[in-house]
Amino acid sequence: MRRALLLGLICLGAAWLLGHAAAPPPPDTARVALGWRLLADRRLSVGRNFSCLDCHRPGQGYADGKPVATADGINTPTLYGLAERTTFGWFTPEVPSLEAFILRPLDNPREMGPLAEATLDRLRADPEARAAYAAAFPGAGQGITWERTAQALAAAIRTIPSPPTGALTPAAARGQTLFAEVGCGGCHQGATLSSEAYLNTGVSADLSRNGGKARVPSLIGLSQTAPYFHDGSAATLEEVVRFYQRGGNAPGPGVSRGVSPIVITDAELRDLVSYLSSL
Ligand code: HEC
Ligand code: HEC
Incomplete structure (x- = not known):
């Protein structure tokens, strides 16, 4: 009987510890984590054929090694250093922020677009994705939107570390x-x-x-x-x-x-x- 009680207490203690270990991460961290998942998620493209990282390849300096990416005839720039920048894209001085720029590939039919609710419905149908958005954007909200998607992607891109540089030869x-x-x-x-x-x-x-x-x-x-x-x-x-x-x-x-x-x-x-x- 005693032993059962002791075992019960140990179980309760373990459950308490586990509960604490699983405490939700702060929204900023959750947003970056969501952003990294989305960077690799082909469901965000209408044709399910492109993720961001298919063109911005981590092994190729977040570029793609090609002269131009699509029929738009523009070279894919790196995603390094964007946290420090105030302008985005080769020819788009009118774009006010990284978040605003990110909606462009998502909307461009030659990249991943156009933006459509049907595309987001794929994520809305996925319990894991719903939970990840809820952790990244806590409180009363509108669930999975393009705006939040761009915010999470931007948060992740800002964390990309620049390649290390050694002493100059x-x-x-x-x-x-x-x-x-x-x-x-x-x-x-x-x-x-x-x-x-x-x-x-x-x-x-x-x-x-x-x-x-x-x-x-x-x-x-x-x-x-x-x-x-x-x-x-x-x-x-x-x-x-x-x-x-x-x-x-x-x-x-x-x-x-x-x-x-x-x-x-x-x-x-x-x-x-x-x-x-x-x-
Ligand atoms: C008058 C401003 C200006 C000066 C001076 C200048 N650059 Fe540039 N640089 C640019 C612009 C603008 C581009 C983008 C041109 C384009 O792609 O149409 C560029 C592109 C580049 C690129 C290509 C980067 C990439 O990711 O594609 C390199 C490398 C570069 N410059 C190095 C240099 C070096 C080395 C010098 C000195 C010899 C130099 N630049 C002088 C404005 C300048
Ligand atoms: C088909 C290839 C392709 C895909 C897919 C793609 N990009 Fe790009 N990306 C490009 C090209 C090309 C440019 C240059 C466009 C321009 O300057 O207008 C670019 C530019 C950018 C820039 C601006 C970088 C700078 O130096 O200012 C950001 C940020 C960016 N992309 C993020 C993303 C994100 C986030 C996704 C996924 C939602 C994505 N891209 C998907 C090819 C791609």
Whole structure:
């Protein structure tokens, strides 16, 4: 009898401990966890054929290794460093936030869209997904919505750590000095080496998007994110530096004067590439 009582107490204690261990995580943590699940969830695309991470591949610097992703003709940028950025997308200065940008691939028929309630109904029918949204957005609410989906995705993307950087090799250190000397830092500056400005460097002659003005990209994780430029037209970092060496492509209408020929030797070019590869 005594023994049964003791056993009962032990069971109660264990249940209490378990109950506490299973206490819900704070909403911020739950939101990030939900966001990571959604980044990999193909149910979010109308055709169930794409998740975010199918184009933003973790093993390829959150890019995809292709010149352009879709018939839109635009290169997939990395997702590194977005917590530090205030502008999003190659040609979309009007987009006010990361959350707002994320609705674009979800709505774009050439990516995952268009946005439809029927797509969200797949998640609404899944008890696990319902519980994950409820933990991430506690309190009275509207359940599973596109807005909350974008909020969770943005929360997860902001937690992506930048790749670790070691001490610079002598060549990379010389490249860093050159980077400043030849004026790269005029546009590539700050935490992610982007001024967040939009300008036309003459990469392509297509003026249809934002008057040809591309956002200065971040330079984080460059060694993983080839090919480069908004149209993927530079296959390697050496090609990028050669582009700047010759002062961009043939000057066209609206091309920024910030890009003009720079005089560097082949050895210096290699130093610059070493520096860019180390970022
Ligand atoms: C078919 C490939 C593809 C899929 C799927 C895709 N993306 Fe992208 N992503 C791109 C391309 C291409 C761009 C550049 C678009 C632009 O600049 O307008 C981009 C840009 C972005 C950016 C802006 C990055 C920056 O540097 O400003 C974010 C954030 C982003 N995508 C998040 C997502 C999320 C979240 C999903 C899933 C809901 C997703 N993407 C799905 C190809 C894709
Ligand atoms: C006048 C501003 C400006 C200057 C100066 C400048 N850049 Fe850029 N950089 C840009 C813009 C804008 C883009 C995007 C161009 C595009 O894709 O249309 C870019 C793109 C790049 C990219 C490609 C990144 C990617 O993810 O695709 C690299 C690498 C780069 N620049 C390195 C440099 C180096 C090295 C220098 C100095 C030799 C330099 N930049 C000077 C504005 C500038």
